[in-house]
Structure formats: structure tokens, C-alpha cells
Amino acid sequence: MGQADFNIKINDKIWKQRFVIAEIDAPAIIGYNFLYSKNCKLDIRHSKLTIEDFEIVCQKESQMSSIFKIASEQNVILPPNSETIIMSKVLGDSSHLMDAMIEPIMKQDNEILVARALVDPSNGRIPLRIANLTSFESTLYKSTCLAECHLCDNILEIENTERTSRKVFKIKDSKADEVPEHLVTLFKNSISNLTEEQRIQLKGVLKRQAEAFANSKNELGSTA
Structure with a gap:
């Protein structure tokens, strides 16, 4: 689709790099030209990438959290019977x-x-619509956990019939018989010695009991 120069910020260090703009799922891919010019060294065994004089610990996308807690940034007073x-x-x-x-x-x-x-939670801050349905003033205190942010990879851009500069999106229909995303790995690791009927039964159990499993390590609590 074209080329453009962008600043890359890694560990508080900034480089300018030319990128080819393409319709791909990944937000950005560092290519060979950058790796070569910055004398990068990739250590697959120890999952490290060295750029000039510092190291970055690499992480598989499948190991990255896809669910995050969302909390209020500061104390907020919610007027009665209103939306904020x-x-x-x-x-x-x-x-x-x-x-x-x-x-x-x-x-x-x-x-x-x-x-x-x-x-888009990539910058770590999200606007939330909060409704106070009571007839009295209510206070949301700083760091109150309000919601969860779930990865949504079934987004489809559709034609904007209103002819405005805003993009219009919809969520693709999901398959009802699919194993919940956070249990896919567990399901795949458990079916090697199962019959087809047993696999269907296991899938049903995982779907019914999905809330009993943590979506990510951030959901795991602690005991005294």
C-alpha cells in the first residue's frame, strides 16, 4: 500500500525506520534491513534479541496474555441517574x-x-462508559477494578455507507461448537488418546465449565 518512516521505541531507545505498509494482522514487523543495520543477534535457545548494546527477552505470541483487568485511574464522582x-x-x-x-x-x-x-488497549488507557442508575451520587475510587479487556481477533471492517472519515467495524460470527479460546491448548493436549466421542464430551465439559479456568495468569489469586 506504500511506505512511510516511523520511529521505533524499544527500551526507551528510538530509531527511525522505513516500513512497508501492508494489509497484515501484525501491527509491525521488524525486517532484515533493520536487524542487519543495527547488528542484531537472535538467540533462539535463550529467547533473546540483542540490538546494539542491550538485550530484549522475546516472548511467543501464544504466551502473551489476552485478557487484562481494567481499573479506574482516579477517584470519580458519578452523578445520580446519569452516564459518564x-x-x-x-x-x-x-x-x-x-x-x-x-x-x-x-x-x-x-x-x-x-x-x-x-x-484499542495498546497504549494502556481506555475510555469507559459508566452509568449510575441510582438516585444518589456515587464515588468510584482510584484503582477500582471495573471490567476486563478480552482479545477480539474476529473483527471485520465493512463498507462505510455514511461516507464519513470514520471506520465501521463488526464482529464476525463465531462458531458455537468451538472450545473457549483460553482452553484450546488444554483441549489439544488432552485428546491424543481419546476417541472422537470422548473428544466431543470433553469439549462439552470445557465449554460448560469455562468460568472455572483462569483466562490468564493475572486472574490467579493467592492464599494466605
Whole structure:
């Protein structure tokens, strides 16, 4: 689609690099020309990339968290019977996510509601729509956990019929019989000695009990 020069920031060090713009899933790929010019060394065994005089620990995409907690950045007063947009922070490094879905974690009977939304959490901050359905003022305190941010990789850009500069997106239909994303690896590692009927039964158990499994290490608690 073309070329453009961008600044690359890695470990607080910045380089300018020319990129080829293409319709690919990855937000950016560092190519051979950058690796060669910066005398990069890739150590596959120890999962390290050396750029000039410092090392970066590499991580497989499959090992990166795809679910993050979302918390309020500061104390916010919510007027009664109103809706407010507040800024929230992502708890963890979500820089590898481009499209994600906000999922409320408060109970359905709670009178403070968080709206679902499609967001870009890559910079660590997300605007949230909060509704106070009560007849009295309510306070959200700093660092209150309000929602979860889930990776959403089934986003499809559609034609904008309104002819505005804004992009229009929709979520592709998902297959009802699929194993929940955070249990796919567990399912694959468990079916080698199972019959087809047993595999179907296992898939059903995992789908029904999906909430019993942590979506990521950030969900794991602790015991005293």
C-alpha cells in the first residue's frame, strides 16, 4: 500500500525506520534491513534479541496474555441517574493488542453499569462508559477494578455507507461448537488418546465449565 518512516521505541531507545505498509494482522514487523543495520543477534535457545548494546527477552505470541483487568485511574464522582465517560488503565502490558472487547465484571443487579465496547488497549488507557442508575451520587475510587479487556481477533471492517472519515467495524460470527479460546491448548493436549466421542464430551465439559479456568495468569489469586 506504500511506505512511510516511523520511529521505533524499544527500551526507551528510538530509531527511525522505513516500513512497508501492508494489509497484515501484525501491527509491525521488524525486517532484515533493520536487524542487519543495527547488528542484531537472535538467540533462539535463550529467547533473546540483542540490538546494539542491550538485550530484549522475546516472548511467543501464544504466551502473551489476552485478557487484562481494567481499573479506574482516579477517584470519580458519578452523578445520580446519569452516564459518564471516565479514563481507565489496563493492568498489565497490553501493547500487543490492537482490538479488544470490554466485558463488565460487576454483577448484573449492580446499579453501577459498565458498557461493552470495542477498544484499542495498546497504549494502556481506555475510555469507559459508566452509568449510575441510582438516585444518589456515587464515588468510584482510584484503582477500582471495573471490567476486563478480552482479545477480539474476529473483527471485520465493512463498507462505510455514511461516507464519513470514520471506520465501521463488526464482529464476525463465531462458531458455537468451538472450545473457549483460553482452553484450546488444554483441549489439544488432552485428546491424543481419546476417541472422537470422548473428544466431543470433553469439549462439552470445557465449554460448560469455562468460568472455572483462569483466562490468564493475572486472574490467579493467592492464599494466605
